[in-house]
Amino acid sequence: MAPKAKADDTAYKQLKKDIAAGTIGSLYVFHGEESYLRDFYLGKMRQKLLPAGMEEFNLHTLTGKEFDVKKLQEMVDCLPMMSERTLIVVNDYDIYKGDKEGLIRVLSDLPEYVCLVFVYDLIEYKADARTKLAGLLKNRGSVVPFNRQGQNDLVDWISRRFRALDHDIGTEDAKYLMFLCGDLMNGLISEIGKIGAYAKGHRVTRADIDAVATPQLDAVVFQMTDAIAAGNFDRAASVLGDLFHMQEAPIKLLAVLGKQIRQLYSARLALEHRKGTAYLMEQWGMRNSYPAEKLMNAARKFSLSWCRRAVIRCGEVDLAMKSTGADGEELLIGLLMELAMPARDRR
Template sequence: MPPKKKADDAAYRQLRKDISAGNLGNLYIFHGEEAYLRDFYLGEMKKKLLPPGMEAFNFHTMAGKEFDLRRLQDMVDSLPMMSQRTMVVVNDYDLYKGDKEGLVRFLGDLPDYVCLVFIYDLIAYKADARTKLAAAIKAKGQVVPFNRQGQDDLVDWISRRFRALDHDIGTEDAKYLMFLCGDLMNGLISEIGKIGAYAKGHRVTRADIDAVATPQLDAVVFQMTDAIAAGDFDRAALVLGDLLHMQEAPIKLLAVLGKQLRQLYSARLAIEHRKNTAYLMELWGMRNSYPAEKLLAAARRFSLSWCRWAVIRCGEVDLAMKSTAADGEGLLTSLLLELAVKQSA
């Protein structure tokens, strides 16, 4: 697997500076996984650009499925009322599949008083650098990706959110929360709210997190392989039973388990070749070190031969599940038993 490129946050950092300085431009394209940050900074832009109470006159929106260039032109031509600027937001319109020539002409005449924002939420932003439209966007505005945040920034943010609820959380427990529930802020906000309401003490503990947080599937499957490594087949079987009881599709569970086993194998190889956490992070495109550290710790409890065999066996079961009429739950349960028996042998 080729290493993933490190996310470029230069445009995001520049946007923050421009908002702080009140120096916002005419055209922005917002995209990326971190919807919380996108919505937050869109709100900050509105505060900077539009006087309170005048939003109805100076803020205009359009849904992508209703996009019409003439209607957008009318919005842009609406002069600001008791304000220096107007703001226009277009949601989920694929710029590169529409009238590109018309958009080039439109962007070339964009008035200075307008701040136009194209938001990509439900659809992906895929630019075509060969087109005149891409050149026009580059000349007139900024494309801002809202990427998943790095570990240190997220830990600081989680700490601030808990402080707002009159709680405190340690760095390692904040990392554990990210590992358990994912590293997207919108998902973490609800979990932080639940934990903050549940925790009795000022300091949030790991027990508080485990009591009420809803773990993501990858973290649950990791708990299953962790139990196998500890020789606790009953706990591993209990985790699988809970997942099946929640009606998770066996083929989906097998896919997540297969990824987990491949990661364990790569971690075991890293140990054999004296590679460190940074190597695993680059290999799997991880922005945070905590999952890589967990992988290395788990891999130390498995032999290289077991990891290799487990990956191969998982692939064989995947083929059987997809190409035969065999019961998916039965195949998955049998695989778990095989993994446990092989590990304890």
């Protein structure tokens, strides 16, 4: 597997500087997974550009479904009222489709008082570097990706959010929360609120997190593989039973389990070749070290041949589930029994 390229956050950092300095530009494209940050900085731009109480006159919005170049031109031509700038926000319109020539004419002649932001939320931003529009954005605007944040930045953010709720949290427990609930801020913010309301002590504990946090599927399946690693079939079966009770589709569960088994195999290979956590993170494009460390620790409990056989069996069960019409739950239970069986080559 080819390592994922490190996300470029140059435009994101420049946006933060421009907002702080009050030098916000005229044309932006906002996209990326981290919608919490996107909405946060769009709010900051709104505060900077629009005087309080005058938003109704100086803030204009369009959705992709109602977008029309003529409507956009009318908004651009609308002079600000008791303000130096106007803010136009266009949500979920693919600028590389539709009337591109008309859009280029509007964007090429934006007045200084206009700040126009195209926001990609429900649709994916796919740039076409060969087009005039891409060149115009490069020269006159800024394409800002809001990427998932790195582990250290997220730990700091989680700590600040808990402090705002009059709690604190240790670094390892913050990493555990990210592993359990995912590393997107929009998901974490609600979990932090629940945990903050539940925790009795000033210091948030792992028990507080486990009591009320809603784990993501990957984390629950990891609990199952952890139980397999510990030779605890009853625990592994209990986790799988809970997932069935939650009506998770067997094919979806197998996909997550198969991915984790492949990651476990990669971790075992890394150990065999005396490579560390950083190597595993690079191979799987992981931004955070915590799940990689858990994989490396789990891999120490299995031999290379066990991991290889587990990968093969996951692939065979996947094929059977898709092609034979066999009961998916029965196939998964059978696979779990095979994986949890005390193998001769288990370390």
